Amino acid sequence: MARAGLTRERLARAGAELADEVGFDEVTVSALARRFDVKVASLYSHVRNSHDLKTLICLLALEELADRGAAALAGRAGKDALAALANVYRDYAREHPGRYAAAQLRLDPEAAAASAGVRHAQMTRAILRGYDLTEPDQTHAVRLLGSVFHGYVSLELGGGFSHSAPDTQTTWTRIVDALDALLRNWPAPTAQGPAH
């Protein structure tokens, strides 16, 4: 009987495809075994457990996203760069919803530190070089951008904005406009008390 030639690499790749087709939550060791026409137990030589498989897919997605981000940022600065990175996230999520969901998997701290996640933070920070922000405002801004990108994309993907005017593409463009304006005009801290 011929061998299937399984590797962690191939499992991650096939798992990512499976996630895009049926949803990340439905990715299962059994389903992946079926896809390779192999018995379930065979996968356990390559993968510690179900969670390990999902982690593999998560890491793959983070890498792919970071690669796309780096490519998009090359040669751009300021609002151009901001819009480019924003679109990378949105487009990736729309093209690969399962992979995008995988990228949201909560990694344990060591895995997270070794992942491409750090490249994402670096890219966002790189964009801010085009704006006039110093620490700690820069970190606040990094977190804001991360929140907007992630929040918008996951709401849109989840259908939160569906069936209502104006269309989501317009909103997306206008949000990028707004973020650009905000970064160019970042407000100073206000007093702590009630602002009224």
Add this chain to the structure above:
Amino acid sequence: MARAGLTRERLARAGAELADEVGFDEVTVSALARRFDVKVASLYSHVRNSHDLKTLICLLALEELADRGAAALAGRAGKDALAALANVYRDYAREHPGRYAAAQLRLDPEAAAASAGVRHAQMTRAILRGYDLTEPDQTHAVRLLGSVFHGYVSLELGGGFSHSAPDTQTTWTRIVDALDALLRNWPAPTAQGPAH
């Protein structure tokens, strides 16, 4: 043998507690049956299936969140209202992570329309009455606020900002400041082409 007195209502409430304790993904018909000291099949008289149970918990969480939001908004306007609603989401997520995760469940359109989800959109829109925005910018702003609230809260909950200075409370305050400034200074649309 005494009856346990199960109702959809009580199942939703107990399911929500369970979600906060073990995580929404671990909420299972079996686990809930154990909690009521009842056989698994018994729950299926009250709940169509596992997904139905999760939907119940989701609806409960949306209600609770909307109630808190309404209470927080009463008597406030402008930035005060903005900060109040923002804190409702963040505090709820920190107090009840499982319920908050439940609230993100993707509902089918009819269920969504009948849920407290619509109250959430109304509350965000109410806040914008304190700012000078007209359609379609108001809708763009509603979506931006939703994205930031959801994105920030879920990233913070997922540990995305952990172990790094500055602390997340400061960032949260500064983000609310920034959103307030942005809403008071909402930019006009820019030309479509590259902005450089």
Add this chain to the structure above:
DNA sequence: GCAATTACCTAAAGCCTTTAGGCAACCAGG
């Protein structure tokens, strides 16, 4: 106090996860 309804039960089938142990395929070195 009896009938109808309701609430919870037993039983069973199906799928997923995970571990233990076996045989066959591949890859060295002789």
Add this chain to the structure above:
DNA sequence: CCTGGTTGCCTAAAGGCTTTAGGTAATTGC
């Protein structure tokens, strides 16, 4: 070649969750 070691995939099995079918006991209403 061909022989042994390693590796890759297998069978087998136990345990958990989901869901359905059909039974019995508690409750409700007349």
